[in-house]
Amino acid sequence: MTLFRNALIFGVFNLFCSTGFSQLAPVETVSEALTHISSSSVKSSLNNRQRVSVAVGMEQQLFPSYLLARATMPEKSKNYKLGNGDGNVSVMFHNPGLNTSVRVEVAPTPFSDAAVFEGVLQEADRDYEISPRIPWNFEKLRGLLQPTPVNFTVTTYIDNEKVSHRTVVATMRSVNDCPYYWEDDETGSGDLDLNYMYVAYINEDDPVVDEVLSQALQSDIVDAFDGYQTGDKKRVDDQVFSIWYALQKRGIRYSSISTNSSTGVSPNLYSQRIRRIDQTWNNRQANCVDGMVLMASVLRSIHIDPVLVLMADHCVLGYYRDAEHKDLVCLETSMIGDVDLRKVMSVRRRKASRKLFSEARQRAQRHYRNSKEFFEKDPRYRFIVVADVRKSGIRPIGR
Numbered sequence: 001m002t003l004f005r006n007a008l009i010f011g012v013f014n015l016f017c018s019t020g021f022s023q024l025a026p027v028e029t030v031s032e033a034l035t036h037i038s039s040s041s042v043k044s045s046l047n048n049r050q051r052v053s054v055a056v057g058m059e060q061q062l063f064p065s066y067l068l069a070r071a072t073m074p075e076k077s078k079n080y081k082l083g084n085g086d087g088n089v090s091v092m093f094h095n096p097g098l099n100t101s102v103r104v105e106v107a108p109t110p111f112s113d114a115a116v117f118e119g120v121l122q123e124a125d126r127d128y129e130i131s132p133r134i135p136w137n138f139e140k141l142r143g144l145l146q147p148t149p150v151n152f153t154v155t156t157y158i159d160n161e162k163v164s165h166r167t168v169v170a171t172m173r174s175v176n177d178c179p180y181y182w183e184d185d186e187t188g189s190g191d192l193d194l195n196y197m198y199v200a201y202i203n204e205d206d207p208v209v210d211e212v213l214s215q216a217l218q219s220d221i222v223d224a225f226d227g228y229q230t231g232d233k234k235r236v237d238d239q240v241f242s243i244w245y246a247l248q249k250r251g252i253r254y255s256s257i258s259t260n261s262s263t264g265v266s267p268n269l270y271s272q273r274i275r276r277i278d279q280t281w282n283n284r285q286a287n288c289v290d291g292m293v294l295m296a297s298v299l300r301s302i303h304i305d306p307v308l309v310l311m312a313d314h315c316v317l318g319y320y321r322d323a324e325h326k327d328l329v330c331l332e333t334s335m336i337g338d339v340d341l342r343k344v345m346s347v348r349r350r351k352a353s354r355k356l357f358s359e360a361r362q363r364a365q366r367h368y369r370n371s372k373e374f375f376e377k378d379p380r381y382r383f384i385v386v387a388d389v390r391k392s393g394i395r396p397i398g399r
Contacts, residue, residue, distance in 0.1 A: 052093040053091070053092040054164075055090045055092065056090075059182075059266050060168065060169070063173050065397050066179055066194070067088065068142065070393070071138065073393040073394075081128070082130045083132050086131070089131065092127065092130075096125075099121070100159060101118075102128075102156070103117070104156050105155040106134060107151075110140065111136060111172060116132065117130055117132040143175070144172060144174055145174055145176065147173045150170050153166070154168070176273050176279075177273060178200070183268040197394070198310070199384065200396060202293050203297050203399075204300035206297060209277075212243060213243075213302070216243050219246065225239055227239075227302050236304060244336065247291075247336050248336055251337075251341075252285065252336050253286075255286065274293065286333070288316070288332075291336055292316065295317050304320070306386050307319070307386060308382070308383075308384040310381065310384065312378070316367055318364075330367070330368050331361055333360070335356060338356060339353070
């Protein structure tokens with residue numbers, strides 16, 4: 001799995017430390033409207049003031065996961081930006097005069113209904129961006145398992161005169177493609193950090209969660225899931241272990257699938273393939289990210305707070321052992337399949353699983369300790385508290 005390209009140079013992040021762990025400040029997600037416009041579009045707009053430029057997605061790449069995760073989030077208003085859309089389809093042009101009427105029409109696609117924006121541009125000699133609200137078909141977005149080309153036809157009228165009719169061919173990516181970083185492409189708009197998107201694949205509402213918990217209770221490691229209610233850290237660990245044991249008994253094995261037909265399409269846009277938690281459970285396959293989001297989903301449902309510890313080319317799951325978030329341990333979820341319990345005598349399975357669970361914690365803690373210095377100076381290393389991202393409005397993509 002490749003979470004980041006080694007040559008990637010990011011901006012500076014603010015870090016803070018708590019109880020021995022270097023933690024990043026809460027991830028900012030609300031204010032980032034998709035205003036990265038390709039440099040060619042910007043230059044064309046500036047060189048020819050009458051030309052209308054159309055931008056679709058991130059370098060003409062659209063991610064269903066991004067559209068689903070941010071569907072209910074309002075975009076931050078900006079000067080000379082009109083419309084209440086999500087910024088995935090935008091029109092840019094120069095306003096030649098005062099109080100110019102404008103109408104932008106976006107034709108329907110297989111994934112969206114038609115959209116229209118009408119308004120008045122009050123200030124002359126200004127560059128405006130218009131982003132109509134696109135009525136996305138969320139069910140179709142959830143069901144898209146491989147990338148496909150999509151035509152976006154946009155017609156623009158200025159003072160009732162048609163000035164542009166353009167069709168942009170974009171790629172609608174698979175719902176399993178998670179964008180996590182978009183580098184500045186010399187537009188001056190800055191890099192777009194999308195690492196919070198990993199949280200969109202955590203789904204505490206998925207029916208699979210109940211299946212995992214049911215099987216975990218059958219092991220009699222714990223008699224109930226009560227999160228932090230008892231204040232007993234060992235009981236918290238036992239609850240986590242019972243979930244680990246259920247996943248082991250399920251037969252989930254390590255399987256790294258991170259390359260697809262869209263890999264490397266853009267040198268500036270970085271994404272990671274992530275299985276939905278029902279795909280991991282049903283197919284019994286997971287890499288470090290898949291196992292991390294599955295276990296995080298189950299922990300969230302029983303009120304044990306998970307964190308995502310992202311490192312260069314790897315990640316591990318963290319969870320707090322107390323409600324005050326003072327005691328955090330890490331777990332190497334990619335080790336779940338290291339021991340095939342079917343080959344272990346039934347009376348020894350729990351002991352074998354407990355031993356592996358302990359080793360997975362030790363390895364993850366070692367990964368973190370060895371990388372601790374990088375959390376303070378290398379933004380490829382991230383510490384994402386899932387609860388904080390949920391509060392910001394990022395929702396599960398569902399299925």
